[in-house]
Amino acid sequence: MPGRIVLYNVPFTTYAQTVPYRTDGPSRAAALGAVAALVRSVGPPGLRTPHTGALQYAADQPRIPAAAIATEDAERLQRMQNRGTRVRVRLRMDAHFLPDAESFNVIGEIRGRERADELVVVGGHIDSWDVGTASSDDGAGCVVTWEAVRLMKKLGLQPRRTVRVVLFTNEENGLRGALDYRDRYRDQLPNHVMLLESDTGIFRPTRFGFTGSGAARARVRQIATLLRPLRAVTIGPSGGGADIDPSVRAASIPAMSLDVDGNYFLLHHTETDTVDKIDPDDMARASAAVASWRM
Amino acid sequence: MPGRIVLYNVPFTTYAQTVPYRTDGPSRAAALGAVAALVRSVGPPGLRTPHTGALQYAADQPRIPAAAIATEDAERLQRMQNRGTRVRVRLRMDAHFLPDAESFNVIGEIRGRERADELVVVGGHIDSWDVGTASSDDGAGCVVTWEAVRLMKKLGLQPRRTVRVVLFTNEENGLRGALDYRDRYRDQLPNHVMLLESDTGIFRPTRFGFTGSGAARARVRQIATLLRPLRAVTIGPSGGGADIDPSVRAASIPAMSLDVDGNYFLLHHTETDTVDKIDPDDMARASAAVASWRM
Numbered sequence: 001m002p003g004r005i006v007l008y009n010v011p012f013t014t015y016a017q018t019v020p021y022r023t024d025g026p027s028r029a030a031a032l033g034a035v036a037a038l039v040r041s042v043g044p045p046g047l048r049t050p051h052t053g054a055l056q057y058a059a060d061q062p063r064i065p066a067a068a069i070a071t072e073d074a075e076r077l078q079r080m081q082n083r084g085t086r087v088r089v090r091l092r093m094d095a096h097f098l099p100d101a102e103s104f105n106v107i108g109e110i111r112g113r114e115r116a117d118e119l120v121v122v123g124g125h126i127d128s129w130d131v132g133t134a135s136s137d138d139g140a141g142c143v144v145t146w147e148a149v150r151l152m153k154k155l156g157l158q159p160r161r162t163v164r165v166v167l168f169t170n171e172e173n174g175l176r177g178a179l180d181y182r183d184r185y186r187d188q189l190p191n192h193v194m195l196l197e198s199d200t201g202i203f204r205p206t207r208f209g210f211t212g213s214g215a216a217r218a219r220v221r222q223i224a225t226l227l228r229p230l231r232a233v234t235i236g237p238s239g240g241g242a243d244i245d246p247s248v249r250a251a252s253i254p255a256m257s258l259d260v261d262g263n264y265f266l267l268h269h270t271e272t273d274t275v276d277k278i279d280p281d282d283m284a285r286a287s288a289a290v291a292s293w294r295m
Numbered sequence: 296m297p298g299r300i301v302l303y304n305v306p307f308t309t310y311a312q313t314v315p316y317r318t319d320g321p322s323r324a325a326a327l328g329a330v331a332a333l334v335r336s337v338g339p340p341g342l343r344t345p346h347t348g349a350l351q352y353a354a355d356q357p358r359i360p361a362a363a364i365a366t367e368d369a370e371r372l373q374r375m376q377n378r379g380t381r382v383r384v385r386l387r388m389d390a391h392f393l394p395d396a397e398s399f400n401v402i403g404e405i406r407g408r409e410r411a412d413e414l415v416v417v418g419g420h421i422d423s424w425d426v427g428t429a430s431s432d433d434g435a436g437c438v439v440t441w442e443a444v445r446l447m448k449k450l451g452l453q454p455r456r457t458v459r460v461v462l463f464t465n466e467e468n469g470l471r472g473a474l475d476y477r478d479r480y481r482d483q484l485p486n487h488v489m490l491l492e493s494d495t496g497i498f499r500p501t502r503f504g505f506t507g508s509g510a511a512r513a514r515v516r517q518i519a520t521l522l523r524p525l526r527a528v529t530i531g532p533s534g535g536g537a538d539i540d541p542s543v544r545a546a547s548i549p550a551m552s553l554d555v556d557g558n559y560f561l562l563h564h565t566e567t568d569t570v571d572k573i574d575p576d577d578m579a580r581a582s583a584a585v586a587s588w589r590m
Contacts, residue, residue, distance in 0.1 A: 045571070046342045047341050047342040047344050047561070047562075047565070047567040048344075048427075048565075048566045048567045048569070049342050049343075071571075072567070072569045072571055075571055076428075076569070076570075132343075133371075266342070267342075270342070270343075271343045272342040272343045272367070274343070274367045274371070275371075276340070276366070276367055276370055
């Protein structure tokens with residue numbers, strides 16, 4: 001089908017700022033009559049590394065094909081156009097939708113010794129995008145939060161409140177695990193004192209983002225003294241995550257996220273997201289840091 | 296065809312030390328009954344970056360298929376084998392030999408003002424491996440040596456001896472341009488006072504490798520005073536290159552190579568070898584440095 005293909009050749013700034021070209025760009029292009037859309041990697045330049053990921057088709061526009069291309073290739077097409085070359089691109093894609101299949105959130109917990117009905121949730125998401133092997137997004141996040149709870153059990157550290165590890169399903173494609181958790185445990189949500197998500201890869205842990213009341217932040221700062229042996233792990237201005245945000249918003253629960261020092265946005269949603277990028281020492285430190293949040 | 300596939304999962308040290316697994320490994324594997332060979336990238340770990348390149352089949356062994364795989368994938372297969380998993384790999388390749396086609400060395404020169412029959416050669420190779428767009432191997436090397444001669448002309452710097460720029464053909468696959476130069480100009484070789492090759496990419500120029508007599512080295516050091524404005528461009532212990540070595544060896548001619556500070560061995564022979572990796576300021580400095588070698 002001949003026609004105009006729109007290329008979004010937008011340099012990466014932050015994920016929040018740049019990802020709309022991927023999620024919403026195709027339907028915007030369709031509204032202007034494009035037959036397909038190409039989106040430059042939403043991430044720092046890699047080594048011919050295409051960054052893929054979800055898009056959202058608008059209900060009132062044709063669902064045109066959309067593909068991710070590497071920064072190098074986007075820039076090449078840009079140079080060709082800048083010098084007046086008529087650029088022709090033939091797209092062959094085999095992306096397609098499959099029917100829904102059943103999946104589950106995976107949940108485990110250590111019952112609290114004093115306030116067992118009050119809950120601290122830590123977790124990540126167990127699904128992944130289809131490229132790479134999803135070590136950073138979000139395999140390592142799942143392992144680290146799971147391991148934090150295993151460490152508590154191994155060390156006999158029974159927390160005052162119940163600590164629940166939740167490995168959410170379907171984060172990448174609809175947040176259905178996140179929404180199911182919110183709805184299935186709606187009655188329990190007021191008893192959640194904190195939810196923590198690890199979903200920006202596991203590198204050297206640097207801080208925990210925190211969103212919540214001033215009183216909750218003061219309490220978090222107290223507990224954060226446990227982080228001293230890990231040095232330079234501090235409390236940051238805002239926390240949350242795609243899996244926990246629906247529950248957090250439903251009941252105004254304090255939210256945290258594990259922040260790390262690494263090149264997550266270069267790796268995630270690309271074929272380079274493999275386990276060799278993960279340092280076992282960083283994982284151990286991150287697990288120890290998460291294990292501090294027994295309240 | 297079921298059978299054993301040999302994987303060479305050898306960590307990169309230097310190109311000279313590691314590349315034999317790629318060039319000679321397949322026939323070594325065939326001699327032991329392998330039906331195919333996989334070779335881990337001969338370069339530092341990239342972002343799922345397979346490094347390809349020439350191999351040499353032994354005359355007395357079956358010419359088994361051989362493919363390059365990324366470091367991540369080699370390590371993954373290694374981990375599977377280490378834990379006792381039976382690894383099955385299905386190879387589908389469309390690599391094949393095409394008939395020879397005519398090609399040429401591209402040669403230009405500025406005639407010397409005093410000793411026109413004596414020659415200084417600078418150059419690179421104009422062919423490339425089939426992945427990427429060959430900016431580092433060896434597009435930039437060609438442009439820089441060509442530009443050095445253009446600069447001499449533009450600035451009216453007529454050299455004492457003739458300076459010849461040679462863009463060699465078929466470096467990657469048989470050195471036929473290098474051999475043709477040696478044979479076609481065999482009578483002139485004794486009049487060559489120096490050959491210089493640029494074939495390790497263009498990044499910040501750091502030094503010129505030099506191989507030759509003590510007297511020649513002393514002369515080179517004198518001329519190298521012209522490099523002072525470029526700071527930190529020095530004379531190194533050994534020089535040469537695939538294209539110039541046949542001529543150099545045939546007549547014991549002093550040989551130089553342009554050394555640069557960059558990640559050539561990560562880029563060359565991969566799909567990441569594209570022009571965005573080249574800094575125009577580095578190219579300008581490299582051209583100026585090469586232009587110093589008018590003798």
